[in-house]
Every structure is written in C-alpha cells, then in structure tokens.
Amino acid sequence: MSKNITPYKDSDLGKKEQVAQMFDAIATNYDGLNRVISFGIDVSWRKKVLQLVANTKPETILDIATGTGDLAILMTKTDAKEIIGLDISAGMLEIGKQKINEKKLDHKITMVLGDSENIPYPDSYFDAITVAFGVRNFENLEKGLAEILRVLKPNGIFVILETSVPTRFPYKQGYAFYTRFILPLIGKLFSKDKVAYKYLSDSANIFPFGEALNNILRKIGFIDVKHLPQTFGVATIYHASKK
Numbered sequence: 001m002s003k004n005i006t007p008y009k010d011s012d013l014g015k016k017e018q019v020a021q022m023f024d025a026i027a028t029n030y031d032g033l034n035r036v037i038s039f040g041i042d043v044s045w046r047k048k049v050l051q052l053v054a055n056t057k058p059e060t061i062l063d064i065a066t067g068t069g070d071l072a073i074l075m076t077k078t079d080a081k082e083i084i085g086l087d088i089s090a091g092m093l094e095i096g097k098q099k100i101n102e103k104k105l106d107h108k109i110t111m112v113l114g115d116s117e118n119i120p121y122p123d124s125y126f127d128a129i130t131v132a133f134g135v136r137n138f139e140n141l142e143k144g145l146a147e148i149l150r151v152l153k154p155n156g157i158f159v160i161l162e163t164s165v166p167t168r169f170p171y172k173q174g175y176a177f178y179t180r181f182i183l184p185l186i187g188k189l190f191s192k193d194k195v196a197y198k199y200l201s202d203s204a205n206i207f208p209f210g211e212a213l214n215n216i217l218r219k220i221g222f223i224d225v226k227h228l229p230q231t232f233g234v235a236t237i238y239h240a241s242k243k
Helices: 015-037 041-054 070-077 090-102 141-151 171-190 196-206 211-220
Strands: 060-064 082-087 109-113 126-132 152-163 223-230 235-241
Touching: 015 041, 015 090, 015 171, 015 196, 041 070, 041 126, 041 152, 041 223, 041 235, 060 070, 070 082, 070 090, 070 109, 070 126, 082 090, 090 109, 126 141, 141 152, 141 211, 171 196, 211 223, 211 235
Parallel strands: 060 082, 060 126, 082 109, 126 152
Antiparallel strands: 152 235, 223 235
16 A cells, blocks of 8 residues: 655644645646657557546546646547546636637547546446556555546546666666655745645655556556556556456
8 A cells, every 4th residue: 555645744634625725726737747758758658548538439538637738639639539637726626617618629638637546437437547657655555546437437547657766786776866855946946836746756666566556456456557667667557458
C-alpha cells in the first residue's frame, strides 16, 4: 500500500485539496516543465498508452487526472465517440480547455471537474480508462482504483502510466540523484510553487511500482494485469481489464 504523503505538510487541508491547490498553482508552467523534466521522453510513453487503448477500439474513454489534457487530446487519434478528461484541479482543466479549443477538438473532448474517488458516471460506462502520472496523487489509492473498476465496462481496458524506480545499477543511482537534487531544483527555478516539485519527486520515490502495484490492482478485482517498464525503469505502463 502507498504512503499518503501530502504536498504541504503544515496545511490543515486533506491530500485531495492540497493536490488540487498545488496543481492550480503550477498549471501555467506544467506542460513546459514536464518536457524539461522528462527530456521529452514522456511524449513517447503517452504514444504507447495510445496504442494499447486504440487496439481495443473503444467508443468511450475516460482520462483521469487529465491535467492539461495531453493524453485526452492524444486519444482523439482513436475512433472513440466520447472522450472525458477528469481532474480535481480547475486551473489545469482551464489550460486544457484552451488547448482543446485551439485544436478545435471541443466536439470530441469534454473536460470535467471531479476526482477519482467519486467518478460522476454510472457503472460499466467506459470502454477504456487511462491515468497518466496521477495514481500516486490519489488520496486513497484503493478507493480510487475500485471506483475506476466500477465505471469500466467488462472486457474494457485500464491503462496507467506512472513513474517508477529503476532497480539496476547505474540507473538506480542516477535516478535517485536526479529526483533528489535536480528535479526539485528545476521546480524551484521555473515554478512559483517551491513545494510542488519536491512533493512530486518524493511521491514518485515511495509509490509502489512493478509487481507491488500489480498486486494492488489484482486485490481490487482487475484481471489480466501486466506491466511494461519504460526507459530503464524510470516509468512503467500498467494495463488491466475487468471480468
């Protein structure tokens, strides 16, 4: 089970509210910083998620923790008739809506304010559900995953793209140095919120990955659970289904 760390340790707010506040604060810089922090490799990871989803030919897609909508926008390359981007940060959604409008994709993508623990859709509604770099921000991981399972159709696909920790030398040591020293420094230099990128690196380092996350998914009730490490293990793609 993941530890429930919060961005602002001296705040009286719960994790959910703190995460929303944090992403509101960094929304305008988020896309650019993502490219810098990942050296642009996150784009190729998202394309692999797209391929997994597109292979199932979904008609309805839910992108949870959609942020500024990068993955939701990519999902328009499928033949889906309905794509929903869900996020708890109004600031991130606003940036996403601007991007969607500029690309003239308003008729395909709907951005919705909400969270993973209370998804405002009926049981077995979506053919495919994705979460990119968002599950480690869930306030209650198992509750959020159970809610995802609820709204996923039988035989539907659930795909997670999340940071993970390399286990082999020298990638393990290089990753530890980068996340401990370089990533927070980049955040301090380019973001008004000095805490946000330290939280993002800290949460990445303690979040369960690989078989540990697979086991949580199976415990919740997902089937056909598999994981695909990316770029020496600095990120992992998980995919699963529902009976």
